[in-house]
Amino acid sequence: MPTPRLHNLTLAAAVALLVAPATACGQKAPERSIPAARGTVCDASMRVVAIRVVDSAGRPVNDARVELRRAKDGAVVVTRTGATSSGGDYVLFDDPSAPAMAKGGENFTLSVTSGSRKSVVTLVLGRTEPDGCHVAVLKGDQRIVLP
Numbered sequence: 001m002p003t004p005r006l007h008n009l010t011l012a013a014a015v016a017l018l019v020a021p022a023t024a025c026g027q028k029a030p031e032r033s034i035p036a037a038r039g040t041v042c043d044a045s046m047r048v049v050a051i052r053v054v055d056s057a058g059r060p061v062n063d064a065r066v067e068l069r070r071a072k073d074g075a076v077v078v079t080r081t082g083a084t085s086s087g088g089d090y091v092l093f094d095d096p097s098a099p100a101m102a103k104g105g106e107n108f109t110l111s112v113t114s115g116s117r118k119s120v121v122t123l124v125l126g127r128t129e130p131d132g133c134h135v136a137v138l139k140g141d142q143r144i145v146l147p
Contacts, residue, residue, distance in 0.1 A: 042133030048094045053144045060088025064114040071107035098135040101126050105138040117146040
């Protein structure tokens with residue numbers, strides 16, 4: 001049986017171990033997204049680049065094949081079949097999985113097909129200003145209508 005003094009020390013140590021992580025969790029931990037500007041510390045929030053595919057009546061299309069190509073070299077960056085949600089949403093990528101992109105943005109060609117229907121659009125994708133921490137659609141419509 002521990003002595004009262006040892007018991008108090010053990011209890012104090014246990015409380016310290018429980019309180020310290022809780023205090024640390026209350027702080028906003030910096031996270032570095034790739035590729036942020038040199039010397040930049042990004043926050044812990046995460047962004048995604050997604051599109052919504054609908055038919056000409058505005059109904060979600062959940063069975064489309066999506067292909068995203070970098071315009072400058074034709075490299076396929078993302079290929080996805082099937083919506084991420086029942087609303088016709090297709091997540092292309094998030095901050096950590098995004099291809100290296102300039103903050104000023106670069107052109108990408110997005111091809112969306114479902115059966116015999118096809119739509120091809122150009123999107124300018126890049127990183128947020130001024131820090132470069134998050135991916136973003138800088139230009140182009142994220143709502144794709146299949147005829």
